[in-house]
Amino acid sequence: MTLFGLALAVLFAGAFGALLTANHPRWATSLGAGGAVLGSALGLVPTLRVLLGGDLLSIDLPWSVPAGELSLGIDPLSAFFLVPIFVLGAASAIYGSAYLQPEPDHSGPAAAWLWFDLLLASMAVVATARNGLLFLVAWEGMALSSFFLVVFHHERAEVPRAGWVYLVATHVGTAFLLMLFAWLAQDAGSLDFARWSRPAAGAGWLFWLALIGFGSKTGFFPFHVWLPEAHPVAPSHVSALLSGVMVKLGLYGLLRMLVVLGPPDPGWGLLLLAAGLASALYGGLAVLGQRDLKRCLAYSTVENVGIVAIGLGLGVCLLRPDSVSLASLALAGGLLHVWNHALFKSLLFLASGSLARAAGTLDLELLGGLLRRMPWTGLGLLVGGAAACALPPFNGFVGELLIYLSALRTVAAGSPSTPAALAAIAGLAFVGALAAAGFVRLLGIALLGEPRSQAASRARESPQPAMRGVLIALCAACLTLGLGGAGALAAIARPLAQLTASENDSLALLQPAAALLWSIGAVGGLALASALVLLGLRRRLLPKPVPGDVGTWDCGYAAPSPRMQYTASSFAEPLTRLFGAVLGLQESEPKPSGVFPPLASFTSQSTDVAERVYARIFAGIAGLGARLRRLDTGSAQLYVLYTVVAALAALAWGLLS
Amino acid sequence: MELALALLLAPLLTGVVRRTKAWLAGREGPPLLQAYRDLRKLLARASVYSRTTTWVFRAGPFLALAAVLGALALAPAGPLPALVGFDGDLVLLVYLLALARFATALAALDTGSAFEGMGASREMAFGVLVELALLLALTSLVRTTGAWSLSDIAAQLSAAGWGGSAGSLVLVAAALFGILLVENARIPFDDPATHLELTMIHEVMVLDHSGPDLAAIELTSMLKLWLFAGLLANVIAPVQTGSAVLDGGVHTAAVLGVGIAVGLVESSMARLALLRVPQILLALTLLALLSMVVAPAPGGIS
Numbered sequence: 008m009t010l011f012g013l014a015l016a017v018l019f020a021g022a023f024g025a026l027l028t029a030n031h032p033r034w035a036t037s038l039g040a041g042g043a044v045l046g047s048a049l050g051l052v053p054t055l056r057v058l059l060g061g062d063l064l065s066i067d068l069p070w071s072v073p074a075g076e077l078s079l080g081i082d083p084l085s086a087f088f089l090v091p092i093f094v095l096g097a098a099s100a101i102y103g104s105a106y107l108q109p110e111p112d113h114s115g116p117a118a119a120w121l122w123f124d125l126l127l128a129s130m131a132v133v134a135t136a137r138n139g140l141l142f143l144v145a146w147e148g149m150a151l152s153s154f155f156l157v158v159f160h161h162e163r164a165e166v167p168r169a170g171w172v173y174l175v176a177t178h179v180g181t182a183f184l185l186m187l188f189a190w191l192a193q194d195a196g197s198l199d200f201a202r203w204s205r206p207a208a209g210a211g212w213l214f215w216l217a218l219i220g221f222g223s224k225t226g227f228f229p230f231h232v233w234l235p236e237a238h239p240v241a242p243s244h245v246s247a248l249l250s251g252v253m254v255k256l257g258l259y260g261l262l263r264m265l266v267v268l269g270p271p272d273p274g275w276g277l278l279l280l281a282a283g284l285a286s287a288l289y290g291g292l293a294v295l296g297q298r299d300l301k302r303c304l305a306y307s308t309v310e311n312v313g314i315v316a317i318g319l320g321l322g323v324c325l326l327r328p329d330s331v332s333l334a335s336l337a338l339a340g341g342l343l344h345v346w347n348h349a350l351f352k353s354l355l356f357l358a359s360g361s362l363a364r365a366a367g368t369l370d371l372e373l374l375g376g377l378l379r380r381m382p383w384t385g386l387g388l389l390v391g392g393a394a395a396c397a398l399p400p401f402n403g404f405v406g407e408l409l410i411y412l413s414a415l416r417t418v419a420a421g422s423p424s425t426p427a428a429l430a431a432i433a434g435l436a437f438v439g440a441l442a443a444a445g446f447v448r449l450l451g452i453a454l455l456g457e458p459r460s461q462a463a464s465r466a467r468e469s470p471q472p473a474m475r476g477v478l479i480a481l482c483a484a485c486l487t488l489g490l491g492g493a494g495a496l497a498a499i500a501r502p503l504a505q506l507t508a509s510e511n512d513s514l515a516l517l518q519p520a521a522a523l524l525w526s527i528g529a530v531g532g533l534a535l536a537s538a539l540v541l542l543g544l545r546r547r548l549l550p551k552p553v554p555g556d557v558g559t560w561d562c563g564y565a566a567p568s569p570r571m572q573y574t575a576s577s578f579a580e581p582l583t584r585l586f587g588a589v590l591g592l593q594e595s596e597p598k599p600s601g602v603f604p605p606l607a608s609f610t611s612q613s614t615d616v617a618e619r620v621y622a623r624i625f626a627g628i629a630g631l632g633a634r635l636r637r638l639d640t641g642s643a644q645l646y647v648l649y650t651v652v653a654a655l656a657a658l659a660w661g662l663l664s
Numbered sequence: 665m666e667l668a669l670a671l672l673l674a675p676l677l678t679g680v681v682r683r684t685k686a687w688l689a690g691r692e693g694p695p696l697l698q699a700y701r702d703l704r705k706l707l708a709r710a711s712v713y714s715r716t717t718t719w720v721f722r723a724g725p726f727l728a729l730a731a732v733l734g735a736l737a738l739a740p741a742g743p744l745p746a747l748v749g750f751d752g753d754l755v756l757l758v759y760l761l762a763l764a765r766f767a768t769a770l771a772a773l774d775t776g777s778a779f780e781g782m783g784a785s786r787e788m789a790f791g792v793l794v795e796l797a798l799l800l801a802l803t804s805l806v807r808t809t810g811a812w813s814l815s816d817i818a819a820q821l822s823a824a825g826w827g828g829s830a831g832s833l834v835l836v837a838a839a840l841f842g843i844l845l846v847e848n849a850r851i852p853f854d855d856p857a858t859h860l861e862l863t864m865i866h867e868v869m870v871l872d873h874s875g876p877d878l879a880a881i882e883l884t885s886m887l888k889l890w891l892f893a894g895l896l897a898n899v900i901a902p903v904q905t906g907s908a909v910l911d912g913g914v915h916t917a918a919v920l921g922v923g924i925a926v927g928l929v930e931s932s933m934a935r936l937a938l939l940r941v942p943q944i945l946l947a948l949t950l951l952a953l954l955s956m957v958v959a960p961a962p963g964g965i966s
Contacts, residue, residue, distance in 0.1 A: 375776075376716070376776075378718045378720065379718050389720075393763075393766065396762070396766060397759060397762075398759060398762060398763045398766055399756060399759055399760065399763060404759060408752060408755055408756070411752060411755045412751065412752040412755070412812075415752060415754075415755075415803060415806050415812055416812060418803055418806060418807050418956075419806050419807060419810050419811070419812060421807075429800075429803070429953075429956070432799060432800070432803055433796060433799075433800060436758070436795050436796045436798075436799040436800070437792065437795075437796045439759070439762065439795065440762065440788075440791050440792040440793075440795040440796065441792050443762055443765065443766055443788060443791065443792075444788035444789060444791065444792055446766075447766060447769045447770060447773070447784065447788050448785075448788070450770060450773075451769065451770055451772075451773030451774070451781075451784065452773070454720075455718065455720060455770065455773045455774040455776070456716060456773060456774065456775070456776030456781075457716055457776045519751060522750065522751070523750060523751055523752050526748070526750040526753075527756065530734065530737075530748055530756070534730055534731075534734045537730060537733070538726065538727060538730040541726050541729065541730060542723070542726055545726060545876060549707065549711075549875070549876040550708065550709065550710040550711075550875065550876070551710060552710055552711045552712065552713055552875075553710045553711065553712045553713075556715055557712055557713070557714055557715065558714055558715060558716070559714040559716050559717075559775045559776055559777045559872055560714070560775075560777070560871060560872050561775075561777040561778070561779065561871075561872075562777075562779055562871065567776065567777070569776070571778050572776050572777070572778060572781060573773070573778050573780075573781020573782060573784075573785065577781070577782075577785065578781060578784070578785040578788075579785075580785065581785060581786060581789035581790075582788075582789045582792065585789070585942055
């Protein structure tokens, strides 16, 4: 625990070091990024030790706050979520040190590094806090430091609104957590997690509170509205950390509550499964309706946390004595996808950062032809995209595969949870193909073909080796986990045992999963090798390509222009029209008319369904406020009347009851 | 086994389909072995690459070919097990096909041609619905046989025949046949022989490929047709004689029979309007779901 404390100290030192050297951007960057990397490395040591079988660590210090105790602990569940915090924290910091250049009309990177290091520290505390008050303080620290990172480019027009949406969303979630924690603390007479237990009545309500409170951080539908607002405007290395790591802490909170509340009701599993299906489906569809690349990625995060929730929900449904092995498979699949998504989504966000820097925009309709101009960034996006579509041999596939395996076995065994398993299978299959459509669109329009704007045609690979190095390392990690997913099961066994609370050896329960993942690794490796052989054969045996400078055939059209390419909107059209009702698709097509018809035009746009609902709710609240304001006329006589009426009403109530 | 059969005979299956169509149309038609000659011809030619394209365009056809070969390595031929088989391999099969689709669509977008973009868009859109139907159809087989790997499923089916699950298996077979037609760009969903680019789906994605790349694409579609026909054959002709040669023969005959059925359907129907296709795909999904409802009990066949 000393090392963990040291890690936190280094993170704080980095943060305030950056603040103190704000006038020297280079110093601030070195201190801030250096603190993040060193702190993460230090924190990773005890984390991995716990995860791989070492003793649990904890520390309790008295704290001069009522009902509070500085109680930190690393158990396997905490350690499982600490790994992505530290690994991707360090990766994003290295990338960010090259990505965040001082800009002329901006306050400089020091503020970003202050909040970045504080965000890492508060996330680490959230994952290890063992006391309700400490947890909430760290939770709020995480929300605020990420808010300041989101509004880092506050001078841009769209940023303040996005910041507000995020701030409101996160605090609505925190309000539900306050209720949850107050209820549990009231019941147990203490704020220590260790003393909390399932209350005699109302456990179902507690789960609802946890689902909404933590779900709004995780981005479950319909609490996801802040993701597509905040991610596009935040600096890319911050988006990577928010999307890859911070949203997962909502899942951590949910799992922690499951552990605290003891054996779950089967209904909770169904609830979680439903939340997961809704998020996955809505996120997958909404990806198709976006023009901004980072908005696409944000909705893809909604989809992927949905997939994790499908696995966890199915696992909780199956968590009965007779199907613990099935439950273990589904839970392991969900947990594995937490790591996998963290990796490939960070990769995608970091690569999109390089893209934004080089092309000056992330509007899909203005990009194109960037793979040729930025080969490494393009490779990063391609690998991340393939992983996000759950395509073998990348890592997105293995977690989903375990969920499938659990569901298939449930169906074959004729368990009473068959409908839930079928829903999981259908949901995963549908969402997987939706993701494929979404990412083919994203990659194909942004990277391939001809550039659709001047800026895109001038884009060049960033000369910074740090940015490129991080991208390549993350690509390699995606492939490694995809082929060697079985190795990661060793890290999942202990948290899993904590979740299932079973006496059985959870490594033994994961045996079928390990066998499956080794087979996948072997087949994937073989397939990769044979693909390379095929490519080699092709080069060796087959006739050389026709040399010379030829254009795309395009059915014989001789002068194609970039504007004639298929656009992102038209690519998505078959699906957005099919699911237009869900996506809130609005099309307008003023027909040309008259003797000398003016220019015709066509526009289509989709607004988030949940956003429309919230807009109506907030408009209702504002309307109510306006109506109440009518009582407030400013005339003193009327106020005296109110006082008298209130006093009389109180008197009457006192007499009658 | 299935892999070897497919590599040897897949072009023949395509020939059978073409011959059936020609025969029904009263034409002489191309020789049965024409597809082999086409492949040899393409392999001997040089490829032409547009200046717009990148390595994605060159890798696409071979990546798709590798993925379909991988899928065939998981496919059993009746009671004869696949080259590789493990619990849950049917999910891998579906995702390998998704990988092939991903690679083909990206290669199409790499040309920067509007036609190919259109094809890629339609292919990915229909893929959303057909992948769902395929996984549910396979899940239904898992439920009927109580086995979790394709080879075990086929072995169970061959050993038990249709048993008490005939109703469910008929529905699965119907769903699989529909999926075969969609996945292989067949009438009534797509037309492999059309010459109007605006109406095509799969063929329009490969307009710019030539030479060995086109050969890889052609071979991929032939192998894919064999793969789906083989999956269907496992359901409609579950026979186990004890002799491997005979079993392989029965399976091959069933696959070629499926080819004749494809030819019959293609000759007797017109292409559907594009907007109708999603409805039919949804119907296939429902068919697969229904097959699970009418199944007597999980593992009922054995």
